[in-house]
Amino acid sequence: MTGTLPKIRIRDLHKSFGSKKVLDGINLDVMPGTSFVIIGGSGSGKSVLLRCILGLITPDAGSIEIDGEDMLTASPRRQDALRGKIGMLFQNGALFDSLPVWENVTFGLLALKRLNRKDARGHAGSILAQVGLDPSVGELYPSELSGGMQKRVGLARAIAAQPDILFFDEPTTGLDPIMGAVIDGLIVDCVKKLGSTAIAITHDMASAQRIGDDAAMLYKGQLIWHGPASSLMDSGNAMVDQFTHGRREGPITMELRR
Amino acid sequence: MLLDLVAKLGRTTLGLIRAAGSLTLFALSGLSHIFRPPFYGRVFLSTFLETGFFSLPVVALTALFSGGVIALQSYTGFAQYHVQSAIAGIVVLAVTRELGPVLAGLMVAGRVGAAMAAEIGTMRVTDQVDALTTLSTNPMKYLVAPRLLAGIIALPLLVLVADVLGVAGGFTVSVVKLGFSPHAYITSTLNSVKVIDVTVGLVKAALFGFLIALMGCYYGYNSKGGAEGVGTATTSAVVAASILLLAFDYLLTDLFFSQ
Numbered sequence: 471m472t473g474t475l476p477k478i479r480i481r482d483l484h485k486s487f488g489s490k491k492v493l494d495g496i497n498l499d500v501m502p503g504t505s506f507v508i509i510g511g512s513g514s515g516k517s518v519l520l521r522c523i524l525g526l527i528t529p530d531a532g533s534i535e536i537d538g539e540d541m542l543t544a545s546p547r548r549q550d551a552l553r554g555k556i557g558m559l560f561q562n563g564a565l566f567d568s569l570p571v572w573e574n575v576t577f578g579l580l581a582l583k584r585l586n587r588k589d590a591r592g593h594a595g596s597i598l599a600q601v602g603l604d605p606s607v608g609e610l611y612p613s614e615l616s617g618g619m620q621k622r623v624g625l626a627r628a629i630a631a632q633p634d635i636l637f638f639d640e641p642t643t644g645l646d647p648i649m650g651a652v653i654d655g656l657i658v659d660c661v662k663k664l665g666s667t668a669i670a671i672t673h674d675m676a677s678a679q680r681i682g683d684d685a686a687m688l689y690k691g692q693l694i695w696h697g698p699a700s701s702l703m704d705s706g707n708a709m710v711d712q713f714t715h716g717r718r719e720g721p722i723t724m725e726l727r728r
Numbered sequence: 729m730l731l732d733l734v735a736k737l738g739r740t741t742l743g744l745i746r747a748a749g750s751l752t753l754f755a756l757s758g759l760s761h762i763f764r765p766p767f768y769g770r771v772f773l774s775t776f777l778e779t780g781f782f783s784l785p786v787v788a789l790t791a792l793f794s795g796g797v798i799a800l801q802s803y804t805g806f807a808q809y810h811v812q813s814a815i816a817g818i819v820v821l822a823v824t825r826e827l828g829p830v831l832a833g834l835m836v837a838g839r840v841g842a843a844m845a846a847e848i849g850t851m852r853v854t855d856q857v858d859a860l861t862t863l864s865t866n867p868m869k870y871l872v873a874p875r876l877l878a879g880i881i882a883l884p885l886l887v888l889v890a891d892v893l894g895v896a897g898g899f900t901v902s903v904v905k906l907g908f909s910p911h912a913y914i915t916s917t918l919n920s921v922k923v924i925d926v927t928v929g930l931v932k933a934a935l936f937g938f939l940i941a942l943m944g945c946y947y948g949y950n951s952k953g954g955a956e957g958v959g960t961a962t963t964s965a966v967v968a969a970s971i972l973l974l975a976f977d978y979l980l981t982d983l984f985f986s987q
Contacts, residue, residue, distance in 0.1 A: 526858050550864060558862040564855035568847075578863035581766075627863075 475538050477502045477635060477667040478523065483532035485518055485691075492518045493529065494691035500684075505661055505668040507682030507699050509675070509713065511722070514688045516671040517561075520637055523669075524556060525549050536635070554582065557628035557666075559657075561640040563620040565612035565627070571598070572608030575626045582631070594626075600663075601626045601656050618649040622656065629660045636661060638670035642677045654680040675714050678702055687713065689722070754872075754946050761866070761873035772874035779840045779937070780882030784889065786839060787832045791890035794827050795819055795897025803906050812906075816913045817920030819898030824925045825985070828890040829883075830977055833936035836883060837943075837969040844875055844944025845965035849951035849958035857949070872949070875941045883937030884930040891926065928984045935980070936973050943969035 476499040483496040492515045500506045510516050521527040523534055525541060534541045536552045544552060557578075565574050572594035579585040585593055595605030601622040612620060621641065628636060641657060642650035654677050661668045670681050678685060682699030687710045695707045703714050712720030802815045848871055851857050860867045895917060902908040943965045951961035 521858070524858075524862055526861060553862060554864050556862065558859070560855045560859060562854060564859040566856055566859070567850070577865070581863055581865045 474501060476500055479535040481533045483529050485522060485529045492691050496693055500667055500669060502667050503665060504683045505681055507678040507685040508671045508688055509678055509685060510688035515691045516688050517639060520639055520671060525553055555634040556637060557633035558637045559624045559628045559641055561643055563624035565620060565623055567612055571610050571623050574623060575630050578631045597626045597630050617644050621653050625656055629664060632664055634666055636666045636668045640672055641670060642674045650677060657681055675702060751946055755942050757868050758872040758876050761869040762877050768870050768874050772878055775875050775878035776882050779878050780885055783836050783839055783886060786835050787886050787890050788893050790831045790835055791828060791894040792897040794831055795823055795894035796901040798822050799898040799901040815902055816916035820895050820917045820921045821925060823894030824891050824921060824929045828887045828894055829929050829932040829936060832886045832890045833973045834970055837940045837966055841940040841944040841969045842962050842966050844941060845948040845962045846958055848945055848948030849961040852949060852951050853954050853957060872945045875945055876938060879937035879941030880934050884933040887929055887933035932977060932980050935976055939972045940969045
């Protein structure tokens, strides 16, 4: 809008699995420094969209640009470099079971050889402190942590390399409301501190409003609404309003009943 | 009706070709990453210990008892023709050429192949494999290549141990139970075995180690659908590795030992 290049630019993105169309012509611009929230029901294509941007799934058609560079036509080496700009918090944490927490947190830094193993343990402690965990947690294994702690460690791992872009896949799923609010607060703090651009996908309306500057709703593979996250509960779009207020009656339910 | 049958046959054939192609590409990709940096020494070392060192007891016991059983069974048959002196040769050839590699391979397939499929399968269904990619780490390089290399190196070492213990089992039964002279038994063993017998056994073992690790990694890597998918992947990995191992055993035996 101000002439700035979008951090992420998606054009006419399509993806099908067999005969099932999951993404059907997605167009999206995410401006630098904004937190963008995508809401939508289960199976609406939210996770597939994130995975396409990350390069974990190859779309059938369309383009995905990061800082103006097309992720899909870039060489594998460039794709790795572009992916290196992104930190991801997975829905269930996706922590490596066989590694202690400190190694989970610094895994990306060790892989990129930005740190040696000797320094990594201390560095992990400082990152764990940023997400409100005691550095001693670094010596534990993921199976010894509660769900909330696993999410925090996942967040610590996502921000460890100070990425330009952060993705959050259902960051509050499976957490109690208080812990959900704590995680949202940490996400907002981390995004602000790093000056990153963030995309979060969620079902949780409170979380969406806490995290997001902008929001969009994905329904049957299409973005049916786009606006400020603050207007999510009063969007003027019948489908969005039904979804955000959790009403049984409305256009979405009608579709589901068919 | 006939068209349906033809269509089903066609689909099955295409599915098999697709699966063979996918497995071949997976194997080539895994092998190529063994030779290209970065190398994950820690992952290799832990897999190597798991495959080799921690499989020692089960392989050792299997080889020891198998050697003893061959000696005992051979004696029963050979005594009828008064050729008991051939027992030492039979034991050492059976163990080095066939039983050592095949039994060690089957034991490791059940133990390590299953564990590889379960571990990588669990990582797949809990997004840990995707997490590796997002952390600038190629999963083929981190998960698959070190396991393939560990299988290729560890199994021949295990088979060497199995060879020695298999012969020791035959020796023990022959001397203690059947009354052979220890000196005559050892002399007969050394006269019967050739370098090629042991070498081919070790070549077989390296191939079996590769196949076991490949099946464990392939089925684990492609598992889907939570705990049930991981269970299916684990079973498939062991069954496929066992069948391939026996099939390649025949092919290599035919290649090296048929007249």
